[in-house]
Amino acid sequence: MRMRVVNHPVLGNLPERNRVTIYFNNQPFQAYEGDTIASAMMAEGIKTLRNHEESGNGRGIYCNIGHCFECRVQVGERKVVRACLTPVSEGMDIYSLSVFKKGSESHC
Amino acid sequence: MLNLLIIGAGPAGLKAAIAAAEQGLNVKVIDEFPKVGGRLLGQLHQEPNGEWWNGMEMGEKLHQKAIRAGVDIQCEVSVVDISQSVSGWTVYTSQGMIEARKLLLATGATETPIPIPGWTLPGVMSIGAAQVMGNVHRVKPGNTCVIIGANVLSMAIANELRLCGIKVKEIVLPAVGPISKDAGIPEKVLASLMKLTHLAPTVILRQAGKLGKFINPSFAIKYFPRRGIKLFGIPIRLKTAAVEIMGEDHVTGVQTVTISSDGKVIPGSEKVTEADFVCIAGGLAPMSELASIVGCSFKYVQELGGHVPVHNERMQTNVPNLFVAGNITGVESAKVAMAQGKVAGLAIASEWKGKRQEIELALTTAMEEVRKTRAEALIQFQPGISEARDTVYHQFTLDELRMKQEVSVS
Numbered sequence: 001m002r003m004r005v006v007n008h009p010v011l012g013n014l015p016e017r018n019r020v021t022i023y024f025n026n027q028p029f030q031a032y033e034g035d036t037i038a039s040a041m042m043a044e045g046i047k048t049l050r051n052h053e054e055s056g057n058g059r060g061i062y063c064n065i066g067h068c069f070e071c072r073v074q075v076g077e078r079k080v081v082r083a084c085l086t087p088v089s090e091g092m093d094i095y096s097l098s099v100f101k102k103g104s105e106s107h108c
Numbered sequence: 109m110l111n112l113l114i115i116g117a118g119p120a121g122l123k124a125a126i127a128a129a130e131q132g133l134n135v136k137v138i139d140e141f142p143k144v145g146g147r148l149l150g151q152l153h154q155e156p157n158g159e160w161w162n163g164m165e166m167g168e169k170l171h172q173k174a175i176r177a178g179v180d181i182q183c184e185v186s187v188v189d190i191s192q193s194v195s196g197w198t199v200y201t202s203q204g205m206i207e208a209r210k211l212l213l214a215t216g217a218t219e220t221p222i223p224i225p226g227w228t229l230p231g232v233m234s235i236g237a238a239q240v241m242g243n244v245h246r247v248k249p250g251n252t253c254v255i256i257g258a259n260v261l262s263m264a265i266a267n268e269l270r271l272c273g274i275k276v277k278e279i280v281l282p283a284v285g286p287i288s289k290d291a292g293i294p295e296k297v298l299a300s301l302m303k304l305t306h307l308a309p310t311v312i313l314r315q316a317g318k319l320g321k322f323i324n325p326s327f328a329i330k331y332f333p334r335r336g337i338k339l340f341g342i343p344i345r346l347k348t349a350a351v352e353i354m355g356e357d358h359v360t361g362v363q364t365v366t367i368s369s370d371g372k373v374i375p376g377s378e379k380v381t382e383a384d385f386v387c388i389a390g391g392l393a394p395m396s397e398l399a400s401i402v403g404c405s406f407k408y409v410q411e412l413g414g415h416v417p418v419h420n421e422r423m424q425t426n427v428p429n430l431f432v433a434g435n436i437t438g439v440e441s442a443k444v445a446m447a448q449g450k451v452a453g454l455a456i457a458s459e460w461k462g463k464r465q466e467i468e469l470a471l472t473t474a475m476e477e478v479r480k481t482r483a484e485a486l487i488q489f490q491p492g493i494s495e496a497r498d499t500v501y502h503q504f505t506l507d508e509l510r511m512k513q514e515v516s517v518s
């Protein structure tokens with residue numbers, strides 16, 4: 001909740017929206033219907049969405065509109081999505097992608 | 109099968125959908141963003157008459173009108189490939205295949221990044237990302253920010269961030285380099301700001317636009333104060349350049365240096381500005397990958413933001429049954445994109461119905477409207493757009509002639 005723009009001098013007050021609970025790396029967070037994964041995490045002050053496949057360095061959103069693929073995260077068992085284009089839903093399980101383990105993943 | 113499929117639910121795509129559906133065509137619009145409106149969402153600037161241009165409201169208006177006209181709109185659908193079939197087009201998406209007789213590409217523009225050391229740290233984002241986060245999602249990406257890149261878009265959005273309650277500490281230039289090019293040279297940046305219209309969205313830009321008619325920028329930059337000038341209380345420092353974004357696992361600040369009018373670093377001028385997020389504003393370029401997949405010819409036009417698919421004033425490309433509208437044809441404001449969308453929708457309807465006189469008449473009026481809107485545009489991303497557009501239309505005619513000759517020879 002802490003980073004939400006609740007009152008805006010031109011756009012007005014934030015309308016009431018239904019709350020949902022999402023899980024980011026198994027930790028529960030409150031979000032609102034209409035949030036994307038990226039906006040929900042940003043609202044909680046979480047900027048690192050994944051770790052780079054090789055260097056392991058943290059990465060977050062860059063373009064926020066689907067162009068750069070920097071925000072890729074895993075939803076559920078295996079699906080990889082762009083966090084900035086994917087709306088949250090109740091009970092959604094989101095995982096950061098992390099460093100490829102040598103030998104276990106082939107990426108040639 | 110659909111009569112018309114439109115890729116992109118921004119101002120151009122929506123306007124085109126409305127115009128074509130009103131002529132009786134069966135139209136579908138798809139977009140990968142979860143909300144309808146494209147980059148209209150998030151736009152918020154004050155017009156010279158004091159009224160606010162609220163892109164979100166405009167987007168909603170167009171959305172409702174399209175629904176009333178019978179347009180089928182589907183979000184969260186990404187187009188990944190397109191192929192031509194005997195009867196028209198097959199479009200491959202994240203939600204399966206869609207077939208249509210005619211296709212309109214209205215995919216808009218994309219931001220050009222300026223990589224500088226530290227730019228992959230969480231908390232560094234494009235200026236448009238911060239605009240969408242603040243105005244559309246109503247979430248602040250942080251409390252304090254530095255903007256790297258001084259152009260019409262970054263100045264408009266700096267004010268939007270301020271309205272969200274964010275402290276924009278300064279707008280500085282990127283350090284001179286092979287990618288930042290002129291965007292890192294104070295004299296060139298001031299020159300481009302001074303070429304902007306007297307109708308620009310902020311007072312300072314309007315003044316700069318007026319001044320630009322009388323004063324030489326290389327003279328003006330000499331008198332531009334080192335500590336910058338303020339716009340809505342935000343310092344614009346054209347003689348300060350960002351050399352590195354600092355932070356361990358997220359942004360903590362930006363290291364800057366003072367530079368001369370031609371971009372040379374003044375030794376010993378290093379400084380750190382603390383901030384919890386950083387925006388990079390590298391300018392916009394047409395997003396035209398899908399047009400190249402289907403074999404459009406292209407022309408590089410600097411004033412339009414880069415490579416654009418060759419098209420004529422009816423927004424027709426040199427590939428049959430393929431049309432383009434909006435920022436894919438060159439970077440301009442949303443109002444121009446809307447006017448172009450209407451042209452495309454009517455041109456497609458006219459082709460569908462065998463060039464009936466009343467549609468052709470409406471089309472002529474719509475084309476005039478584009479020229480008028482362009483001339484009165486509040487935001488001009490580059491000077492000399494009308495002339496640049498004519499070179500694209502000319503290229504279309506040349507390509508058409510060449511194709512006809514090739515057919516008659518073979």
Ligand SMILES: Cc1cc2nc3c(=O)[nH]c(=O)nc-3n(C[C@H](O)[C@H](O)[C@H](O)COP(=O)(O)OP(=O)(O)OC[C@H]3O[C@@H](n4cnc5c(N)ncnc54)[C@H](O)[C@@H]3O)c2cc1C
Binds near residue numbers: 115215
């Ligand atoms: C980040 C950013 C900020 C901007 N801010 C301003 C501003 O403040 N003021 C201003 O006047 N202009 C601004 N512009 C310029 C803006 O491009 C125009 O104002 C206008 O929105 C262009 O309209 P359009 O319909 O051509 O494209 P857009 O409004 O960009 O709409 C294109 C749509 O196509 C969709 N799309 C693209 N590719 C695919 C695909 N493969 N599959 C599915 N959907 C796809 C996108 O999701 C998008 O919704 C901005 C542009 C950008 C990129």
Ligand code: FES
Binds near residue numbers: 062065067070084
């Ligand atoms: S942040 Fe660029 S694709 Fe999501």
